[in-house]
Amino acid sequence: MHSATLKIAVRMLTALLLTSKMAIAAEINIPAYTAYMLPNADSAQISEQHGVTHWDDPSQSVNWYGRFQNLGMLNATVVLRLPADAKSQLQIMIDDQSRSTIVTGRGDEPVHADFGSFQIKTAGHHRISLSSKNKKGVAFGDLVSLRLNGDAADAAHFNLKERRNAASVHLAYPVEDTTEVEAFYCESTGVEEPVATYYMACGWHRGYFGMQVNSETERRIIFSVWDSGNEAVDRAKVNDVNRVKLMGKGDRVFSGDFGDEGTGGHSHLKYMWKTGEKQRFLVTAQPVEKTFTIYSGYWFHPETKRWMLISSWKAPKEGGYMRGLYSFSENFDGQNGHLLRKATFGNQWIRTPDQKWTEITTATFSHDPTGKDDRFDRYMGVENGQFFLSHGGFLDGTTEYGTPFDRPATQKAPDDLMLPKIKL
Numbered sequence: 001m002h003s004a005t006l007k008i009a010v011r012m013l014t015a016l017l018l019t020s021k022m023a024i025a026a027e028i029n030i031p032a033y034t035a036y037m038l039p040n041a042d043s044a045q046i047s048e049q050h051g052v053t054h055w056d057d058p059s060q061s062v063n064w065y066g067r068f069q070n071l072g073m074l075n076a077t078v079v080l081r082l083p084a085d086a087k088s089q090l091q092i093m094i095d096d097q098s099r100s101t102i103v104t105g106r107g108d109e110p111v112h113a114d115f116g117s118f119q120i121k122t123a124g125h126h127r128i129s130l131s132s133k134n135k136k137g138v139a140f141g142d143l144v145s146l147r148l149n150g151d152a153a154d155a156a157h158f159n160l161k162e163r164r165n166a167a168s169v170h171l172a173y174p175v176e177d178t179t180e181v182e183a184f185y186c187e188s189t190g191v192e193e194p195v196a197t198y199y200m201a202c203g204w205h206r207g208y209f210g211m212q213v214n215s216e217t218e219r220r221i222i223f224s225v226w227d228s229g230n231e232a233v234d235r236a237k238v239n240d241v242n243r244v245k246l247m248g249k250g251d252r253v254f255s256g257d258f259g260d261e262g263t264g265g266h267s268h269l270k271y272m273w274k275t276g277e278k279q280r281f282l283v284t285a286q287p288v289e290k291t292f293t294i295y296s297g298y299w300f301h302p303e304t305k306r307w308m309l310i311s312s313w314k315a316p317k318e319g320g321y322m323r324g325l326y327s328f329s330e331n332f333d334g335q336n337g338h339l340l341r342k343a344t345f346g347n348q349w350i351r352t353p354d355q356k357w358t359e360i361t362t363a364t365f366s367h368d369p370t371g372k373d374d375r376f377d378r379y380m381g382v383e384n385g386q387f388f389l390s391h392g393g394f395l396d397g398t399t400e401y402g403t404p405f406d407r408p409a410t411q412k413a414p415d416d417l418m419l420p421k422i423k424l
Contacts, residue, residue: 026154032143033162035062038129041335048162052143055132062130064146065338065394066158067376068120072151078113078130080141081105088141089133094118094126100133103141110144120152124396125377159374164334166392167371167378171345171363173325181322183351184283185414188327190275192342192390196333198222199343201281202297204322206315207264209281209297211273219272221279223297225313226264235263247294247312248422255311267311269299277302282417285321293318298419312422325350325360329389337375340393346386349413357413363387365403372401382407 032051037043037060044055044062052062068074076092082105091100092115099115120126132140148156175181181204188201193213200210207225214220227235229242235257244265249255258266273279280300287293296312327345331337348360365380371391376398378391385408 026151026156027147027149028153028156028158030064030066030146030148030158031160031162032062032145034159034164035064035130035143035146036164036336036338037061038063046335050142051145055140055143056137058132058134058136058140062143063338064128064158065125066128066148066156067125067394067396068152069123069155069157070152071120071123074118074120074148074150074152076115076118076128077147078115079110079144079147080113081108081110081144082139082141083107086139088113090115090140091131091133092118093129093131095121105141112147117150125394127394157376161374163370163374164337165370166331166337166339166341167375168328168330168368169371169378169380169389169391170326170328170366171380171387171389172366173327173348173360174362174364175323175325175350175360177323179323179350180320180352181325181350182285182353183349184322184325185281185347185349185351186327186345187278187280187347187386189278189344189346189386190273190342191344191388192340193275194336194339194341196331196336197341198330198332200328200330201279201345202283203324203326203328204283205324206293206318206322207283207295207297207313208328209283209299209310210327211279212268218270220268221271221273221299221310222266222268223283223299223310224258224264224266225295225315226262228315228317231259231263232261233259233263235259238263242316244313244315247296247314248309249311250309250420253310265311265313267297269310273302280414282307282414282419283322284419287319287321288314290319292316293320295322296422298417307417307419309420309422321353327363327387327389329391331392337392338394340390340395342388342390344383344386344388346407347410347412347414359409359411359413361409362404362406365399365405366401367391380405385410 043060084107086105089102103113186201198212202209209223212220225244255267282298297310371378379399
């Protein structure tokens with residue numbers, strides 16, 4: 001082959017390879033309903049059916065979070081709907097790079113706001129923030145999706161589901177089911193606790209006990225026990241023989257029903273527990289006639305320095321002790337699922353009917369299905385001699401499901417358990 005012919009062939013092959021690479025360039029379509037509004041989560045409406053709508057305040061931005069493995073170029077386009085001939089001036093920022101564009105509406109036909117190219121310079125999580133330069137009160141457009149392509153889009157991971165909650169994370173304690181656990185003690189401290197956070201210190205096969213952030217002005221201590229039977233949603237469908245019965249509760253404690261996660265008896269005390277302040281929890285199990293067990297939840301009041309009864313429930317079809325001991329952290333509202341949640345869990349002890357205390361110094365990490373495929377910002381470890389759980393925040397790194405951890409022993413069983421009597 002002549003050299004001229006060879007050069008032409010090389011050029012043609014090179015062009016073919018470049019064309020092929022462009023044709024198969026990675027592209028990812030991220031639904032608008034997976035985004036978060038900042039700083040006010042309620043500043044627009046987000047739904048799976050309509051995407052992001054009613055966004056009309058330029059002080060609020062629409063934010064997506066993704067994890068990138070590959071570096072390089074990333075092209076960004078937002079798909080939206082605008083009234084015919086209406087104009088919207090939008091800006092996207094990724095790290096320290098920003099691009100702006102103006103789009104003109106076509107009514108029901110989607111338009112594409114092309115922001116051009118960005119560079120992903122580091123592997124890990126990055127935030128993609130969409131803001132508006134329009135006047136307040138004028139609709140900026142109903143967002144359908146964010147489209148990314150380019151080298152950096154290859155193998156990038158975003159949560160593509162409507163559920164925007166951070167993954168729920170758990171500590172499983174290795175206590176044999178044959179162990180007669182008469183009492184379960186655990187301490188928990190909230191470190192990062194946005195609204196819609198529940199830190200559950202003492203969980204077992206029939207209930208859970210912990211502390212919750214309901215709003216900026218309301219926090220709760222919660223103790224709940226499940227009914228028997230298989231009803232998952234509506235407690236009104238649970239027969240009397242399967243219902244847990246309230247045996248007593250403390251002052252200012254509300255009690256009632258719960259459903260939608262199994263059914264049972266719920267109780268809570270409204271109390272503004274403090275960030276960084278240790279909370280102490282104790283659950284006891286008292287078998288009755290081999291057919292019932294009375295489960296009671298006690299909480300140590302930080303101000304009175306005394307143990308108080310939250311509530312006590314008689315659970316049917318039991319007659320034994322506690323098993324399946326665990327702790328967990330949950331984000332129960334997805335509007336702020338991008339925020340970091342963190343708590344410590346320490347000084348775990350169990351007591352058997354012979355009044356012998358045994359310290360638990362090992363726990364295994366687990367998470368819910370959201371943590372399997374959708375959100376990898378979920379962690380466990382040991383910090384200041386205690387286990388910690390954290391989730392959310394779109395931090396880099398992760399903890400693998402089933403990873404065991406050991407904390408140092410305190411060798412100090414609780415010795416101040418002057419518990420109040422149950423007032424029937």
